[in-house]
Amino acid sequence: GPKVLQIPSHQIIDMGQMVTLNCDPVSNHLYFYWYKQILGQQMEFLVNFYNGKVMEKSKLFKDQFSVERPDGSYFTLKIQPTALEDSAVYFCASSLGDRGPGNQAPLFGEGTRLSVL
Amino acid sequence: QQKVQQSPESLTVSEGAMASLNCTFSDGTSNNFRWYRQHSAKGLEVLVSIFSDGEKEEGRFTAHLNRANLHVSLHIREPQPSDSAVYLCAVSIMNYNQGKLIFGQGTKLSIKP
Numbered sequence: 249g250p251k252v253l254q255i256p257s258h259q260i261i262d263m264g265q266m267v268t269l270n271c272d273p274v275s276n277h278l279y280f281y282w283y284k285q286i287l288g289q290q291m292e293f294l295v296n297f298y299n300g301k302v303m304e305k306s307k308l309f310k311d312q313f314s315v316e317r318p319d320g321s322y323f324t325l326k327i328q329p330t331a332l333e334d335s336a337v338y339f340c341a342s343s344l345g346d347r348g349p350g351n352q353a354p355l356f357g358e359g360t361r362l363s364v365l
Numbered sequence: 366q367q368k369v370q371q372s373p374e375s376l377t378v379s380e381g382a383m384a385s386l387n388c389t390f391s392d393g394t395s396n397n398f399r400w401y402r403q404h405s406a407k408g409l410e411v412l413v414s415i416f417s418d419g420e421k422e423e424g425r426f427t428a429h430l431n432r433a434n435l436h437v438s439l440h441i442r443e444p445q446p447s448d449s450a451v452y453l454c455a456v457s458i459m460n461y462n463q464g465k466l467i468f469g470q471g472t473k474l475s476i477k478p
Contacts, residue, residue: 281464291468304462343464353399354464356409
């Protein structure tokens with residue numbers, strides 16, 4: 249079936265550096281999401297993106313975070329600069345629609361584990 | 366702010382016995398409920414979605430929703446060792462940004478052969 253792919257699966261960087269996490273969503277999906285899961289804690293919504301714009305972001309989506317999907321390529325999450333508390337697994341998800349009954353559940357990738365040293 | 370709580374934290378069930386997982390939510394306007402599972406170091410796999418009171422079956426997985434009691438459950442019929450995983454309850458609002466899911470903390474299910 250259709251899959252959301254995330255690259256890389258693991259990234260290690262030094263605090264203060266910039267990092268870009270890449271997501272290849274399902275080809276005909278229109279809505280894109282990032283979630284953050286700190287080890288042992290609940291998965292939490294960060295942001296969702298549609299038609300080239302951020303639709304909604306949570307308080308976890310700090311000023312150092314940005315998202316974009318230039319020309320239908322990867323959907324990316326950029327963190328600049330990174331902080332120790334950014335260490336987590338980041339999950340990308342995509343869906344065809346965002347409302348109404350019968351809408352399929354968002355499909356999730358396998359996550360990128362980010363380790364900030 | 367929506368709170369989603371799952372119980373139990375962990376559950377061990379013998380192969381073939383029914384496994385039952387619970388999820389409570391705090392926002393009574395919620396009307397979009399998904400059960401996902403997560404195998405170790407893997408992505409989330411959606412199991413069943415339910416939008417109105419009653420039950421919804423997808424293969425061996427059945428969800429029960431009682432919105433008045435702010436409760437949704439998942440029942441797994443004839444579980445197998447390959448069903449061992451973390452099960453996540455996810456809640457959202459149907460007609461507003463359905464993909465903004467509020468997750469519970471998960472139930473770790475282990476199936477004994």
